[in-house]
Amino acid sequence: MFSSFDLIKVKKFLKPTLQEKWPLFWGLIRSLFFGLQGGGYAIAMKLAVDSVVEGNEIMFLYGVGIMAVLMLLSTLPNYFFRNMNNLYFRGLQKYFYNIYIDKYFQLENNLTDSKGTGYFNNIIQRGGDNWASLLSTINGSGLQVIIRIIVAIGLFMTYTGWIGTILVLFVFIISFVIAQYGNKKMIPLRKEMRDFFTQADKDIVRLIMSKFEVLANGRIGFELKKLDVIFDNILVRRYRESFIRIFTFDVQKLSINIMQILLLLYVGYGVLNGQYEVGLLAMVWMLSNQINGSVQDLNDYITDFYSRITYVEKLRETFDDAPLIQGYDTGKEFIYKRGDIVLDTVTYDYGKGEVLKDFSLSIQGGKKTALVGISGSGKSTLMKLIAGYIHPQFGTISVDKQELPNGQNTHFISLKSYYQHIGYLTQEPSVFDGSIYDNLLYALNYEPNDKKIQQVLSDAQCQFVLDFPDGLGSQIGEKGIRLSGGQRQRLAIAKIMLKNPNIILLDEPTSALDSFSEEEVTKAFDNLAKGKTVIIIAHRLQTVKQADTILVLDQGKIIEQGNHIELVKKKGSYAKMLELQSGF
Ligand SMILES: Nc1ncnc2c1ncn2[C@@H]1O[C@H](COP(=O)(O)OP(=O)(O)OP(=O)(O)O)[C@@H](O)[C@H]1O
Ligand SMILES: [Mg+2]
Structure with a gap:
């Protein structure tokens, strides 16, 4: 940056100094004082020595006195100056x-x-x-x-x-x-x-x-x-x-x-x-x-x-100069109608080859769609794209005929408004340091009543929180109780249930749960999701049996599509996976 003298760069570098005006001011005073002090010493020294040579005792003491005062002044106010500098550093x-x-x-x-x-x-x-x-x-x-x-x-x-x-x-x-x-x-x-x-x-x-x-x-x-x-x-x-x-x-x-x-x-x-x-x-x-x-x-x-x-x-x-998210705050307000999702010749590449190429898909709103397929086939990538979390390098994704921003389009919806309508459970849900209550309400801008919270806790199989010493007030995360994988997952599910969005995206929501909890949670979700658009990824096919449509993904391509009965009849990949899973 400074290998060549560049005034604009220097200005940019120095600009933050103005953030903390008072500490800056005291810093300048300090610099001025200590900067001048050296000169003061030297002049006083000259005076003292010359007075000794002349035999002038008064002037000699005067010179030494000035030096003593300067020394004192440089020690005492230093505490103040140092703290002003601490304040300045902290502010920056x-x-x-x-x-x-x-x-x-x-x-x-x-x-x-x-x-x-x-x-x-x-x-x-x-x-x-x-x-x-x-x-x-x-x-x-x-x-x-x-x-x-x-x-x-x-x-x-x-x-x-x-x-x-x-x-x-x-x-x-x-x-x-x-x-x-x-x-x-x-x-x-x-x-x-x-x-x-x-x-x-x-x-x-x-x-x-x-x-x-x-x-x-x-x-x-x-x-x-x-x-x-x-x-x-x-x-x-x-x-x-x-x-x-x-x-x-x-x-x-x-x-x-x-x-x-x-x-x-x-x-x-x-x-x-x-x-x-x-x-x-x-x-x-x-x-x-x-x-x-x-x-x-x-x-x-x-x-x-x-x-x-x-x-x-x-x-x-x-x-x-890094590329920014297009259309988080800008763009048109998203208006939810039915939740129809259309991907049109979408290509996505993490930088190491295309995960999805010319991928087109139409998902009917108000229905439950399941994504299955072997690990690495692109299921989570597809989900992230639909969630607007990443955007395709080519092609468009629209929800209810409204385009998500893709870095190139001019008519797009604001992601912020879109996010109000979606609940996205990622493959590795995170909890934040804080109470269980705070975590539950992370997605909300209102306080739900107790009854509602109790209902959700029971639906999401989260009764375990009531066994913690402080109940909902218990601290979790790095500084508190460390939740088990399945507990974390259930809490994340409860969070989405509380938010109650129109479009629900679930990336293996029950992968860490025992079969009993899985069944209960799935039931509760099906209840909650009536008439909503749900896309769910699951490895255990039992969970997705009820889906209106099941998509089988392989190497970024849909190789089979239909409901459970149709796919079983087809005796293709889905039927084979099912056979392998129930083979005991
Ligand atoms: N953040 C990332 N950066 C680079 N490559 C990635 C990233 N995430 C996924 N990939 C690659 O993209 C491909 C598809 O990954 P994706 O996570 O979509 O698979 P998946 O079908 O969800 O698999 P799984 O069932 O294991 O969760 C994989 O080959 C993976 O290596
Ligand atoms: Mg995945």
Whole structure:
């Protein structure tokens, strides 16, 4: 981003600073105070030394007194300033998380669905934190360093005239250029390191999630070795980085030290010749030390900047020009009529080959349609398409003759309005941290009465929640009770029953349930779904026997279609599957 100076990019980078106006203001005051303080010290020192030489005790004490006051002032208010900086950092962090998590939800699902979870987590967190940290460093102390350098150079100018100033400026510019040369050389290394860190982050998440798998297969050592390799790769880059550092930063430090000696000689001879007072020598020494320290600080900031900016860059690259969901908020309001769903020559590809190709299908509204077929045949993909969660690369999908957005069409309905009419139980339903009650009501914008909740709990076979110590108020999720697979599924079913939508999409809703619960839940669903459009995916054919239409999918194609009796008669794939399942 900053490999070439680009004003627009710099502006974009700095723009968030205005988010937190008061902490920003106090940061500026702090920078100004500490920036000027160095100059104050130097002047007071000169005064003190000159007064000693002149034998003026009062002026000497006066000079020392100023230094003491400046020292005190720099310690006490620091607590306040630091907390203002903490506040500033927190404000920026909040700002970035708000923006980028929101952007994540706006990203086209086709993109997010094929990337996996760890990926975006890493980019948002590292990107947001590093950006906030960079800006708060500038506000906290970066600016102060620059003011300090300017003040020091200004004082040189005032007290020693051009010669000293030119010397300082010259060395300053040379050392800065050398350091920047080093930084530039390190940019590609930093990017590589960032990618290795991202890899390590993802691997660690994957490892933690697969504890049993790793334990049971005795693969701890193997996995750790894989991580070792990543960190070795980072180490190799650190070696190279150090190599560059030695030939740039150390040369730069040396040049500054030489400048200090030259200045000392120059002013020292000036004192010997009676041109300057002795105090100036002390002052110059102090100022040159300050410049030395400030230049080091500045270089540290800039080095830090180049390594952190790679994460900011990744954040911006990932989100700024990424394709967004078309028509979540925009588009026409969806009007439900009967729930007729039509897919017209739909093609979908996750990026690794077409899962569905020129796929056309008409689903009658108000009926129950079942999707069956071997694993990987494209059932869930079809469901996600109908739910408007992903959109086809080619072809259209319409519900009651209203097109879902597909990234290319101009007449489409808003997904938000569509979602009010659908209940979609995904293959791996999630529960959120919170109470069971909160989870149940997640889809609603009103509070149902107790009777209704009790009814749904019983229909969805969720009586188990009443056995929990706090009943509906029990906390579930990471911080609470961990539900079993089947319990999670039943809770998700209850959620949909409460929402009571017109179109119900169920991706293996009962796959984790025992036969008894499965039958009960199916019955309840059939009750609820009378006259509604239901599409259900199931492996156990018992569950879909009652469906009005059964579609058998194989490798993205419908190979059989009909009701149970028709399909049994046909003695094709369906009949074969049925035979296999009842073969005991
Ligand atoms: N998020 C994804 N990213 C990339 N490829 C995917 C993704 N989801 C599914 N696929 C691929 O698409 C194909 C169809 O998958 P889909 O999930 O639709 O199958 P399915 O019929 O629902 O299978 P199952 O019965 O196992 O749930 C598979 O080959 C799978 O590898
Ligand atoms: Mg599936």
